[in-house]
Amino acid sequence: MTERRILVTSALPYANGHIHLGHLVEYLQTDIWVRFQKLLGRRCVYVCADDTHGTAIMIRARQEGRTEEALIADMQAAHIRDFAAFDIEFDHYGSTHSPANRELCAIFWDGLLKAGLVSEREVTQLYDPVAGTFLADRFVKGTCPRCKSKDQYGDSCEKCHSTYAPTDLIDPVSTISGATPEVRAANHLFINTEQMRPFLVEWTQTADHLYPDVAKWLDAAFLSEPLRDWDVSRPAPYFGFEIPGAPGQYWYVWFDAPIGYVAATKEWCARTGEEFADWWRSDKTDVHHFIGKDITYFHTLFWPVMLKAAGFNLPRMVHIHGFLTVNGEKMSKSKGTFVRAATYLEHLDPACLRYYYASKLTPKLDDLDMNLEEFAAKVNSDLVGKVVNLASRTARFVEGTGLAAKYPDDGGLFAHAAAAASEIAAAYEACDYNRAMRLVMALADRANKYVEDREPWNLRKKAESAAELQAVCTVALNLFRQLVVYLAPVLPRLARQTGELLNRPIRRWDEAQTPLAGTKVNRFERLMDRIEADRVKAMIESSREDAPTAPSQQPTTAASAPAAPAAADGPDALAAEPLAGTISFDEFAKADLRVARVVAAEEVPKSKKLLRLTLSLGGDERRNVFAGIKEAYTPEQLVGRLVICVANLAPRKMTFGMSEGMVVAAGPGGSEIYLLSPDPGAVPGQRIH
C-alpha cells in the first residue's frame, strides 16, 4: 500500500508589496499545519511562489526605471527573507514568472481548449483615445437607448432598468477623461464556466472540500444564476505570458497565478528527483490550499474548472481564513497597526507571533483580532510563565546529575499528558489551533502544580533528599519536554533548544509518549524572553513613521504637518492609478472648479458611503451634492469648511436624489479619503485656475 502524499500551498504573495502581519496569519497557519504533518511522519510538501504579473508591476517597474524582472527579483528576495525569519519553511518557493509556469500555463490552456471551454470573441468595445485604454462598462456613460434617459452607465439604465452594451449608448462619454470614446474591436479570450456548472455544483456542494459556510455562500452568490464567462486575456502592453496562438494577447494575472502552485511543485520535483505526476496527477495525493476569504471565488470556481479541464488533481480541501484586525480595527497605516514583517522583527521575537496567532486560529472564516495588550499578556503568561518556566525552575537543579536513570512515579501525570496526544493532534489536523493551545496550556498548569507540591527548592537543602530532588526534576523536565513536543509545530526553535538542553532532539510527535531517563542535562539557558510593552509600542511607532499619509480623521494644514522628506514618498499611489493621457489646456478648462463652503452635511441613512452636502458658492448659489466620503468624514467635521467642487458637472440622479456636482478628494477610498481645500484666504465662488 502506497503512503498518501500531502501537497500544501499558501496563496502567492503579490510582488508589488512587502509581507505584513496580515499576510503572516496565512503563512503561519499553513506552516504550523505542515510542520504538524511532518512531525507525525507523513509525506508532506509545502510549496509557494511570488505572484509577479500584471499591470501594477509593469507600471511600477517603469516608474523605477528598471525591468520588471529586476523588480520582482528584489521583491522575491525580500519575501523569502521575511518568511525565513518567521520560521516559515517552504520545500520550494518559486515565481510565476518562470519557465516552468509558462510551460504549465500552456498545458492548462491546451486542456481548456480541448474541453471546448475557450472562446475567442472579437468584442467591440469603447476605447478612450485620450487615456489610451479600453473602457469597462462602468467607465462609460451616455443616454439610454431605450428610454432616452441621460447620464446612464454603460451596462444598464437606472430609470427603465433595461440592460444593454456600452456601444448601444447614445452620445457616450468616457468617465475617465471626458473624451468621446471610439468603437474599437479587440480579441478577447474567455473561459466558459457555465458549461462546467454540473461539475461545480457537485464539487462545491457535496463533498467536504469546503467549509459549509463557503459552500452556502457560493451557492447563493454565484451558482444561483448563470455563470458569466471569465475574461482571461489582456491586450499588450502587459507584463505576463503571451498566449500561444494569440499574438498580442496575454494571460490575465489571475490565470497564471494559481498555476504557480503547480509550477512550484514541478520545480521542486526537478530539484529533488521526484516524479511530477505523483503530485498533481495521482489519486494518492491530497492537495490542500490555504487562502484568505477575499480570494475564495478564484479558488473555488475558476481554479477547479481549470484543474478539471487540464486533468490535474482537484484540491482535497480549501482552507479559508479571515482577515487580521489590530485592536479590533482594520490595520491602519496612520495608526501604526499596519506592521511589516521586517518591522516586527526589528522589535520582537517571531516565536511570540507564531504562538499568539496559533492561540487565536480556528477553522472558521472569522476575522482574527490581534489585541496588542493581549498579545503581550498571553505570550508572557502562557509561554514564559507556564511552559518555559517549568524548565527554568528545575533544570538548574539537575545540571550536574542529569535525569534519573529510571523514570520515577509521577502519580500518572506523564501518562495523562501522553493520552492527550490524540486530542491535540485532532485539533491541529482540523486547523483548530486555538483548541490545541488550550489543551497544551491545561497540561502546563498541571505540571506547574506538581512542581509547587513537591517543592524541589526545599529538597536541595538536604543532602539526604538528593535522589528525590533528581526524581522531581526528572518528572518536571519530562512534562516540559512533552509540552514542547506538542508545541513543536508552532515553536520549532523552542523544540530545537529543548532538544539541546536535554540532549535528545525532538523529531517526532510520538516522542511525547515515552519519558526520557538517564540523559545528561546541559547548562540551562533562557529559552524565551518576556514581551516588554515598550517593545510593542516601539514597533507601532516605527510602523507609523512608515505611513505615507496623514490620519484622515484630523486633516492637518500644510503649516502644522511635519515636513516629510520627499525621498520618503513611495511609488505605490502612482502605481495603483497610473497617469492618464495628455490633455490640452482647453480640455482642462472645460472643468469649472470652484471654492465652496459646506453649509450643511448629513448622513444618507440607507447608504454606506454617501453623505449629502449642501455647498455654498457664495451669495445665494447652493448645490446639493452626494459625496462618497461617509467612511472618512463625519458631517460635523465638514460643516463650515471649504472644499473644492466641480461646479459645471452635469447633474446626476441618484437613488437618494439629484447630485449637482462633486467635491474633489484624493486617496484610494473607504476610510482613506482626503478632501482638498484651499489655503487660507480663498473664498467661496472663486474659480480654480
Place this chain on the structure above:
RNA sequence: GGGCCCGUAGCUCAGCGGUUAGAGCAGGGGACUCAUAAUCCCUUGGUCGGGUGUUCGAAUCACCCCGGGCCUACCA
C-alpha cells in the same frame, strides 16, 4: 438596497438542544520564594445583543429587530 458571517464575564474566546454557562488574561484575598515580579490556592464578575416562537427542555433550532464586519450596488 441585496448576499454572507458575527454579537457569551472588563478583554480575547470556548461551548452550538439536556444537569446550577466555561477557560485564559485582567480585578480582589492568601501562600510560596526554585523560576524571566514567574508559580500555587481561594475569590468577584454574565437576565449567553433584544424580542417572539418550536420544544418536556434553548446560549444552542426558526422568525423578526438592533449592533458590528465582509462582499455587492450607489461613491458624478
